[in-house]
Amino acid sequence: MGLQMLMNATLLGGLYALMGIGFSLQWGISGIINLSYGAMVVLGSYISLEFFNFFHIDPFISMIMSGAILFVIGAIIYRGLLQPFLKGGIVFTLILTFAVRLIVENIILKVWSADYRTIRLAYAGSNFQLGDVYIPLTKFLTFITAGILIYLTYLFMMNTKIGKGIQAVALDKEGAQAVGMDVEKMYMINFALGTALAGLTGSLWASIYSFSPHLLGPLVGKVFIIAILGGLGNIWGAAAGGLLLGFAETAGASFLGSQWQEAIGMVIMVSVLLWRPYGLMGKKFFG
Amino acid sequence: MKKILVSIILISVLLVGLVGTAFASDGVIKIGAAVSLTGKMAYEGRLVKEGYEVWEDWVNSHGGINAGGKNYQVKMVYYDDESTPVRGAKLTEKLITQNKVDFLFGPFSSSITFATTAIGEKYDIITIAPEANATKVYNRGYKNVFSVLPPAPMLMVPIAYLAENLDPKPKTVAIITANDLFPLSCAEGFRDKCIELGFDVVLFEKYPAGATDISALLTKVKNLNPDILADAGYTADALMVMRQCKELNINPKMYAFSVGVMIPSFIEELGADAEYVFEGEWWLPNMKNEDAVFGTTADYVQACKDKFGEDYMPEYHVSSASAAGTLLQLAIEKADSIETEKVRDALSSLDVELSTWPAIAFNEKGQNIKWLHPVVQVQNGKYVVVYPESSQENAPIYPAPEWKKR
Numbered sequence: 050m051g052l053q054m055l056m057n058a059t060l061l062g063g064l065y066a067l068m069g070i071g072f073s074l075q076w077g078i079s080g081i082i083n084l085s086y087g088a089m090v091v092l093g094s095y096i097s098l099e100f101f102n103f104f105h106i107d108p109f110i111s112m113i114m115s116g117a118i119l120f121v122i123g124a125i126i127y128r129g130l131l132q133p134f135l136k137g138g139i140v141f142t143l144i145l146t147f148a149v150r151l152i153v154e155n156i157i158l159k160v161w162s163a164d165y166r167t168i169r170l171a172y173a174g175s176n177f178q179l180g181d182v183y184i185p186l187t188k189f190l191t192f193i194t195a196g197i198l199i200y201l202t203y204l205f206m207m208n209t210k211i212g213k214g215i216q217a218v219a220l221d222k223e224g225a226q227a228v229g230m231d232v233e234k235m236y237m238i239n240f241a242l243g244t245a246l247a248g249l250t251g252s253l254w255a256s257i258y259s260f261s262p263h264l265l266g267p268l269v270g271k272v273f274i275i276a277i278l279g280g281l282g283n284i285w286g287a288a289a290g291g292l293l294l295g296f297a298e299t300a301g302a303s304f305l306g307s308q309w310q311e312a313i314g315m316v317i318m319v320s321v322l323l324w325r326p327y328g329l330m331g332k333k334f335f336g
Numbered sequence: 337m338k339k340i341l342v343s344i345i346l347i348s349v350l351l352v353g354l355v356g357t358a359f360a361s362d363g364v365i366k367i368g369a370a371v372s373l374t375g376k377m378a379y380e381g382r383l384v385k386e387g388y389e390v391w392e393d394w395v396n397s398h399g400g401i402n403a404g405g406k407n408y409q410v411k412m413v414y415y416d417d418e419s420t421p422v423r424g425a426k427l428t429e430k431l432i433t434q435n436k437v438d439f440l441f442g443p444f445s446s447s448i449t450f451a452t453t454a455i456g457e458k459y460d461i462i463t464i465a466p467e468a469n470a471t472k473v474y475n476r477g478y479k480n481v482f483s484v485l486p487p488a489p490m491l492m493v494p495i496a497y498l499a500e501n502l503d504p505k506p507k508t509v510a511i512i513t514a515n516d517l518f519p520l521s522c523a524e525g526f527r528d529k530c531i532e533l534g535f536d537v538v539l540f541e542k543y544p545a546g547a548t549d550i551s552a553l554l555t556k557v558k559n560l561n562p563d564i565l566a567d568a569g570y571t572a573d574a575l576m577v578m579r580q581c582k583e584l585n586i587n588p589k590m591y592a593f594s595v596g597v598m599i600p601s602f603i604e605e606l607g608a609d610a611e612y613v614f615e616g617e618w619w620l621p622n623m624k625n626e627d628a629v630f631g632t633t634a635d636y637v638q639a640c641k642d643k644f645g646e647d648y649m650p651e652y653h654v655s656s657a658s659a660a661g662t663l664l665q666l667a668i669e670k671a672d673s674i675e676t677e678k679v680r681d682a683l684s685s686l687d688v689e690l691s692t693w694p695a696i697a698f699n700e701k702g703q704n705i706k707w708l709h710p711v712v713q714v715q716n717g718k719y720v721v722v723y724p725e726s727s728q729e730n731a732p733i734y735p736a737p738e739w740k741k742r
Contacts, residue, residue, distance in 0.1 A: 173579065
């Protein structure tokens with residue numbers, strides 16, 4: 050791979066990393082395989098689109114709103130829909146989150162139609178040069194922002210009371226309950242945080258790519274791969290998984306041909322499941 | 337008393353109506369069309385029906401069709417196929433056996449036409465199919481199917497002809513395509529024509545349909561530095577390619593697309609970056625063709641506006657349907673008969689330019705194999721017809737300047 054290819058891979062992987070973390074936290078800690086994750090990402094894109102169209106707010110700013118709105122939506126979905134059925138086991142959460150996906154998908158179709166949308170930033174398409182390597186400005190900004198957000202999530206988990214609470218719950222649910230922690234609240238905050246990360250990713254996505262309701266499905270496929278590569282509930286693991294997927298897709302496109310670009314992720318995922326089912330970073334729990 | 341009076345008035349009105357039509361013409365040609373008015377293809381189905389309606393009105397108000405010393409009016413019979421092939425086939429049978437239609441016009445989409453034409457063939461009734469260009473429709477040895485739309489691989493072919501006459505002539509071509517049936521056949525048709533015309537095809541590569549980031553592929557393109565970059569994909573792909581080309585500073589001298597350029601969002605989203613981009617089209621309302629039925633393309637557009645309102649602008653779904661009507665009319669007049677066999681022979685031997693379609697001539701399978709359809713280029717924020725020369729509004733601009741010099 051040339052230097053330009055390495056740069057493409059890194060920039061692509063940065064966004065994947067951010068996208069994978071929310072899903073990985075929801076699965077690893079709250080125990081919910083969130084099939085509506087892709088819908089939440091795309092919803093974040095549309096929220097930024099509306100802020101851009103009506104108030105001319107840059108998605109790099111409106112992502113805060115996307116994150117906040119999706120946090121609330123995540124909390125509501127968890128409390129109202131998922132929590133009452135958690136005892137039913139994983140199948141229930143799969144069915145319920147798939148239902149959420151269908152509902153959100155159809156709301157998006159109704160409100161924004163199936164057309165492809167983009168946010169037309171004045172500086173979209175501009176780039177700068179590092180030797181022979183061209184670095185697209187918007188992609189560079191999303192990479193940096195994704196990095197900052199990942200680090201902030203890490204700080205939140207490590208240094209705040211709630212973050213430590215979430216870790217405690219993840220490590221030992223009964224133990225946490227025994228010392229008087231509100232376990233359900235921790236799960237809810239964790240789930241909402243994951244949804245918020247989806248929304249943030251959506252806003253960043255909207256600043257570099259076009260989006261439409263068709264995107265929902267493929268995105269869920271990608272977060273599955275990232276989570277499995279990195280191990281569940283592990284921030285740095287998911288980040289590494291995202292970067293790895295970026296590299297795998299780029300390498301697949303350059304060595305095997307672009308039609309393999311998306312298949313290669315699946316191949317790697319299956320290989321990991323066969324030989325290292327606990328993920329490449331290999332830890333069962335966060336913490 | 338009142339009731340009787342009303343009845344008498346009604347009956348006399350009806351009688352006058354009947355007598356009126358009887359005097360105006362010697363007969364009626366019945367044409368059946370099951371089109372999608374509901375279901376997932378309702379949008380295109382309605383456009384096709386509108387195309388038929390424009391032609392029907394025009395013919396009947398302009399003296400009907402003359403054949404064998406008789407004058408005929410046209411009567412269209414429509415059914416809604418609900419966007420399903422099975423329903424389309426059943427309704428086609430009903431059109432033939434109950435409504436006793438003389439000819440059939442096709443529905444929207446290859447899949448439904450595939451089903452309805454099987455019924456038409458069984459009863460030996462001609463179908464003129466405006467909107468079906470999948471090869472499988474024409475590979476069954478049927479003799480009663482005629483197409484308006486050329487086969488999909490032809491869509492980008494005019495771009496190759498246009499490129500051949502540019503000065504300086506481009507030499508190398510890189511072709512990228514979404515890995516799906518329709519884009520792939522467009523790309524392959526373009527590739528074959530490029531090779532035939534002596535271009536050097538330096539890259540032919542597929543990317544997954546629906547991909548959002550193809551920077552890896554475009555980096556390959558950059559290293560090859562082709563004169564022409566051609567992409568056959570879906571609507572969002574044109575935008576993606578242009579944006580990522582600019583980001584990676586990729587500078588082909590010509591950008592060519594199959595779809596995605598002539599949609600409102602393309603220029604809106606890209607602004608000045610949309611300049612110089614080419615796209616192959618099937619038909620455009622600002623072409624300059626003519627025929628004996630509607631007159632010029634401008635006259636045809638006016639006929640559409642007269643029927644559907646000043647804001648109405650026909651596009652290729654509408655015009656291909658009107659072209660089906662025009663073709664039937666020309667064939668009947670040429671055959672001087674409405675007998676299936678004679679009309680079929682006349683259709684097969686037609687080689688015409690229409691106000692509603694740039695060129696039509698059929699091969700033995702009934703496919704339209706003329707390639708004079710247009711190419712547009714974005715010039716100063718507008719879509720300009722640059723090919724064929726007969727319809728040219730402006731000369732094509734080539735080469736496109738490098739991104740840094742724009």
